[in-house]
Amino acid sequence: MSDRIDQLREDFRRESGEVTGEQEATALRDRWVGRKSGLLTAEMKTLGRLSPEDRRLTGQLLNHLKEEIEQELELLESRFAAARELAQLASEQIDVTLPGRHLPAGHLHPITLLRQRIEDIFVSMGYHIEDGPEIETDFYNFDALNIPAIHPARSRQDTFYITGKLALRSQTSTVQIHSMQRRQPPLRVIAPGRVFRRDTPDATHNPMFYQVEGLLVERGITLGDLKGTIEEFVRRMFGPQTRTRFRPSYFPFVEPGAEIDYSCFKCGGTGCRVCKGSGWIEMGGSGMVHPNVLRGVGIDPDEYTGFAFGLGLDRLCALMYGLDDIRLLYENDIRFLEQFR
Template identity: 55%
Template sequence: MIKEELEKIRQEAQEHIAQSDTLDRINEIRVSVLGKKGSLKEILKGMKNVPAEERPAVGQMVNDVRVQIEEAIAEAQKTIERRVQEQRLAAETIDVTLPAKRLPMGHSHPNVIALKEMERIFIGMGYEVIEGPEVERDYYNFEALNIPADHPAKDEQDTFYINGDILLRTQTSSTQIHAMESGRIPIRMIAPGRVYRSDAVDATHSPTFHQVEGLVVDKGITFADLKGTLDDFAKKLFGEETKTRFRPHHFPFTEPSAEMDVSCFKCGGKGCSFCKGEGWIEILGCGMVHPHVLEMSGIDPEVYSGFAFGVGLERIALLNYEIDDMRLLYENDVRFLKQF
């Protein structure tokens, strides 16, 4: 009797469970079958009519049915939960092509990007980065660099003077003298900084711009070392495939002097409008430190030699990032800066 009833409860419960599609419905089934007033509890109430010797067997039967139903419920619950989750996830689908949310980061100045690149390269070669005063004594800007009082380079039209002795430096080369006067040899330094020339503002001129000076002084420094160092620098800055060309030139404070060209990074040296058909682009001036300059700064040219170079930072920035007007660098339009 009980056995049939149990079987019926089991069958009915399993059928109901199979038909359920919500967790609520499953719960109702659990309550109606396994709950305090559920059908299984009702059956157990009839246990008192079961002869004592059969009770364990019947009890076992009831238990089996309960376990089976619990398992079915758990199974069904899992299925429904999975389905519900699937539905929720499906509903939560987003348009991944919508715009990103970004922190409004600021941007670097092109000059600074170029400067940091150069610093990185030279620090890697063991160079110190130093700086010197922009408002400078005539001696450091000119005389100590082999540019005596009557030299055309000293002409007032190029130099801003504060008074007869103090001026705005026209070149970072003045830092060479400070480095040499410090008396610490060997020297391997670069010195970035602002310089001033009396040029009216236009697309290619600015009365203030930046240079990066370089100086190496030690025993046995050669012109070959100068070439090797700057060739290495050019390859690191413009790419491994870059070729360099050193042309004779003149600077009062170096001898021999040179200008370094790099193979055009647009056409690779074949000649294009960017390099004006030359295949080469002028990058920097350099040379062996003039022995007289060493001497004036208290370094014995019989023992030591050195090389120096100067790079126009704006020139590198304009070339490298293809900026066609120098004025953009000092206007600070955020639409310009955002591109860097």
């Protein structure tokens, strides 16, 4: 009997060795251990005909063989299942180096980028951002700013008039007056916005550009506070190593007045193309608010003092991004706009 079992084992081994696919493995299982027609199942059924002694012995051997066969079949099947999974995955392969699907973001205008940075700096220093009209009366555009009646800035050559009394504002300083009328000192105001001058467009001029105006009116404010404030601003804007220089200058709405220079952000002050070799970049005008301006809005210049400053965003933009032609700022060419972030 054991010969027969050895024969069966040998047969199974031979047959299983010839299996090459998952289906053949299933057929092999059916053929050997299938519940109805499996060879081994049939063999088990013959046990009843044997003597109890033989039955026990042969039964042990058959069971042993069955375990062996089951193990072998599982091994075979799992090997084929793994191969099938691998094949399935392989068939699903994609080219992961192809571009991802996303909509490329648009970009903010460089003037907006700078304006927001400047606003953030000054808000953190306690300033209120304010806004003023772009079409102004003579009073706000000139009179209240102590600009003499004969000043050339008032001429139709320089300023865009709509009527004799209404003009496009020629500086954001107009917002100083609105702010001081709206609120009482102490006040700190930053007013960014568009201004207009009758300049024919060229590489360095546009008839419209952006300024940022600053105003602070409180008790006991000095030129030193102005310089300290500007120093703080340029350090936050251009880095902690940036230095500031004040030169006396003249603007009708301040006295004393000063032109602000800051050390070049590119070369640090040694001289380069950005600063035209001087090491300094002009930021804009500033000074102590003129007593006539304060009196004009009902603030007593003996009680309060204040400072004001202004800077041009377009020029700053040109310097920081290296623009060679500021007309590009308002052409809205997407090949230009997408360069800023």
